[in-house]
Amino acid sequence: MRIVLRNVRWICTPGGLLENGHLSVIDKRIELMQAQPIAGPADETIDLDGCLLIPGLISLHHHFFQHLTRAWPGTHCAASEDWLVALYPVWARMAPPDFAAAARNAAAELLLSGTTTAVDHAFLLGHRGDERLAAEVEAVSELGLRLHLVRSGLPGLGARVEARLPPSVVNSLLDEPGAWLAQCHADLRRWHDPAPGSLLRLDLGPSNIAYDKPALMRALADLAAERGCGLHAHYHPRPAERDLCRTLNRVEPIDYLDKAGWLQPRTWLAHCTELDDGEIGRLAARGVGIAHCPRTVLRLGYRLPRLQAWRRSKVRTGIGADGAASNDGGAFLSDVRLALLLHRAGSSDASGWLSPQDALAMATAEAAAVLGRPELGAIAPGMCADLAAFDLRSLDVAGALADPLAGFLLAGSHTRAKLTMVDGRVRVRDGKLVGHDENAIAAETNVRSQALSRF
Ligand SMILES: [Zn+2]
Known part of the structure; x- marks a missing residue:
């Protein structure tokens, strides 16, 4: 199958715009990528006059299941703890068909916004994780x-x-470490494809760092090393979390991660909003990534987040959508x-601000490096054909x-x-999903979301 994209107004290449x-x-x-028209037969030719062609975007952190609980009542002005207390009982009611509908909605929105690779941190699995x-x-x-797909789990919800x-809700959500690890082994055998260009890789890690379960953290790191997959978790040690770690382990959270084998290039951590200079330096030195x-x-x-400090220290940094219940959007x-723009707030020193090129790199080549995917994230001959084109003849630009x-x-x-x-196949053409009805996907999401709200 040979597809030619012709008359592309601008192509974002590693060397600049073509x-x-x-x-x-x-x-x-x-x-091939060149200034001259491409000769030879093609199975399909697509004209991209007026379009900007970029590498497909890569989101480093998401929770697909939350698409059924976007803008959920009771969470609109809720900070983190209240937000979780409002949502855990709803999430506890979700069944496998709900996960399918939410994932379909998430994937559709991601593709329609030019995203070709996404991390789904799937922590709400429990005893029906396989299904x-x-x-x-x-x-x-x-x-x-x-x-x-980060084959995750919930070691605890926080005291x-x-x-x-209600205890019944807590008990239905928590994962028992032994069963969890056994399921990780089984799921890796079933789905993980480590080959270059793979469309599905599994990674490992809990929802949050399990400070009371060092053996679990070590076992996940060992299994990830054995199977060549990544390690991922939320990590933004606020004061209470730091106190818990010191009480239980007599070390700082960053040292706990180090002892568990997590400070290494296969690890990337979500948020990292509370890091001091020493912790940022440790992540940089060990090649740990941040979403x-x-x-x-x-x-x-x-x-x-101290994005400018991360980048000055050369921490590998990408961007994540995060779960749809704390993003609400999906594009x-x-x-x-x-x-x-966000990191510029309160910063008058523009020397550390991201440029548009920096932001695109974070969402493409740098994200690919965090995932250990050198075949993704750039437009050049030999790279995976993950591409997104946007028509810039519109009023907004x-x-x-x-x-x-x-x-x-x-x-x-x-x-x-x-x-x-994605992978050389057209998944969105002229702004519409190929082979799928987005209205039907939305309708299914709404039916399932409303069923959760009526419970
Ligand atoms: Zn998250």
């Missing part, structure tokens, strides 16, 4: 999104949250645009095209890709 370029794809890889993961894998593979929930989730920072009132491109990438990210407000290609 104007009026042409590109061909053979099977799953980019074949829930199977439902998600089937739904996402049908739509064609490249998936890093304060657990004290405010920065700008909309959750605003939605749940987290401290503003990852809007999170990339927000990341470009008119007058902003002296620098097209800057116009796209700073002025642009539309998030719908004209074309999204």
Whole structure:
């Protein structure tokens, strides 16, 4: 199968913008990229006049299941603890078909916003984890999104949250370490594909760092090393979390991670809003990555992450959509645009601000490096054909095209890709999903969401 993309107004290459370029794809890889028209036969030719072609976006952190509980009543002005107390009882009622519907909705929105690879941190699995993961894998593979599925679990909800929930809800959510690890082994055998270009990889890690379960943390790190997969968890040690770690382990959280074998290049951590200079230096020195989730920072009132300090220290940093219950949106491109600006708040030293090129790199090549995927995240011959094109002839970017990438990210407000290609297959064409009815996906999500709210 050979597909030619012709008359592309701008192509974002590792060396800068190529104007009026042409590109061909053979099977799953980019074949040619050049200023001259591409010769030879093609199975399909797509004209991208007026479009900006970028590498497919990569979201480093998400929770697909939360698409059924977006903008949930009782959470609109709730900070983190109240937000969790409101949502855990709802999440506890979800069944495998709910996970399929939520994953389908998440994948559809991601593809439509030019996202070609996403991490789903699947921590709500419990004793029906196998069925829930199977439902998600089937739904996402049908739509064609490249998936890093973090086979996660809930080692605890935190003492304060657990004290405010009925014991039946708490018990239905928590994972017992032995069963959890056994399921990780089984799921890795069933789904994990470590080959270059793989469409489905499994990674491991709890929802939050389990300070009272060092053996579990070590076992997850050992299993990840054995199977060549990644390690991922939320990590933003606030004062209570630091106190808990000191009480239980007599060390700081960063040292606890180190002792458990987590400070290594296969690890990336979500949020990291509370790190001091020493901790940032430790993450940088060990090659640990960070998934920065700008909309959750605003939605749940987290401290503003020290993005400029991370980058000065050369911490590998990408961007995550985060779960749909703390993002509410699902179009990852809007999170990339927000990341470009959020860290500037309160900072008058512009020397450390992200440029549009920096923000795009965080959401493409740098994210690919965090995931250990050198075949993703750039437009060049030999790379995986994960591409997204956006039509810049629209009103929102008119007058902003002296620098097209800057116009796209700073002025642009539309998030719908004209074309999204994953692994050499067209998944979005002319702004619509290929082979799937987005209205039907939305209707199914609404039916299932309403059923959860009526309980
Ligand atoms: Zn999260």
